[in-house]
Amino acid sequence: MADVFVYDHVRTPRGRGKKDGSLHEVPSVRLAAHTLNALRDRNGLDTRKVDDIIMGCVDAIGEAGGDIARAATFEAGYATEAPGIQINRFCASGLDAINLAAGKIAQGADDIVIAGGVESMSRIGIGAQGGAWFMDPSVNIPAYFMPQGVSADLIATKYGFSRDDVDAYAVESQNRAAHAWKNGYFDKSVVPVKDINGLTLLDRDEHMRPGTDMQALASLNASFAMMADMGGFGAVAIQAHPEVEALNHVHHAGNSSGIVDGAGLVLLGSKKGGKTMGLEPRARIKAFANIGSDPALMLTGPVDVTEKLLKRAKMKISDIDLFELNEAFAAVVLRYQQAFDIPSDKINVNGGAIAMGHPLGATGAMILGTVLDELERRNLNTALVTLCIGAGMGTATIIERV
Secondary structure, three states: OOOOEEEEEEEOOOEEOOOOOOOOOOOHHHHHHHHHHHHHHHHOOOHHHOOEEEEEOOOOOHHHOOOHHHHHHHHHOOOOOOOOEEEOEOEOHHHHHHHHHHHHHHOOOOOEEEEEEEEEOOOOOOOOOOOHHHHOHHHHOOOOOOOHHHHHHHHHHHHOOOHHHHHHHHHHHHHHHHHHHHOOOOOOOEOOEEOOOOOEEEOOOOOOOOOOOHHHHHOOOOOOHHHHHHOOHHHHHHHHOOOOOOOOOOOOHHHEOOOEEEEEEEEEEOHHHHHHHOOOOOEEEEEEEEEEOOOOOOOOHHHHHHHHHHHHHOOOHHHOOEEEEOOOEHHHHHHHHHHHOOOHHHEOEOEOHHHHOOOOOOHHHHHHHHHHHHHHHHOOOEEEEEEEEOOOEEEEEEEEEO
16 A cells, blocks of 8 residues: 655635625635645646545535536636546545545555535535435434434533533634634635635634633523424434433534535645655545444544544554544534543644534545644644544544654
8 A cells, every 4th residue: 555645735714604704705616626726836736647636515516516526627727637526425525535535545546636625505505405314214213313413412411511511612612713813823724715806805714703701602592402392303312312311402503613615625645646746745644434323422423433543543542642523513522532531732722613614525624734734833743633424424534744
């Protein structure tokens, strides 16, 4: 197996995923093309030698459908030889795109691959694509289908996280993101989005709420209680986990991931591919894995896939310098920390999706890039990146600097 190297990564700022968001006027294909342009221009890529472009996109419908990865190559002016493929593993799509690219490179099928993802949640509403998991009783009954927020409340109840616990985590995410932006930690990786006239639409993450405190969050009502009670999903949760007598509804908009627009891409390649392009490697993909997990808890997949991945890589938790776990909901991260006894100063150290937002198909690539930058800034070596996934799955990747 050939070594797989990370040569560069870029992302857009995350725009608020509403009609008044700064990126609402930018279709998904242009967000994707924007990051393709940035990778090409800053690395001097000969796009004829790009063997594949793999992009995650969760709600791949309408203007975001039809193989957005290939469509973006035309928008970006790439050579016609550069192909593209669109994939969907829900929230982990961007990281899975990277892992698929790594597998192709390791096998010797490709030398240079661009991987990541894109999502315009202000233009294509979450869940717009539909699917059997949501809509077909023969699927969603045995899967204990429920909205993810109800699953997050089930996790909080089962593992003992209070409203204060999840709110305190959310405040810390906001503080860390604000600190990172203020100190320029994202400067070399975030590429401002401009309109056709060259005017900047957005140059920093728009969803953040610096100064958020416990008092402000305490004023917010729990978001998923009505779904659980009137929609019957609370009964589904208790049927799946009868050890829980009643759900404690602790999650709300302030301690859940934000709905945003954005794109992120990672440039990967073999040693030969990098040499051909004149690139210097920044990190190596050491190992990656996927797993199916409890579909009712749904969001505990990162715990299960981390155990699988560490065993496969013959590593221990103590071998990991930094962890980056998508902040789908605060209880997801708290459960992960609880399971592995991870101190808060080693996980999501520059904030996460609670503060900055979660552009579904792009997030996996964004957080891998974030933790790589932080490894370099701190002169550390190894990081583990992971995400929870709808329908109960987990994806994880270990990178190490070179």
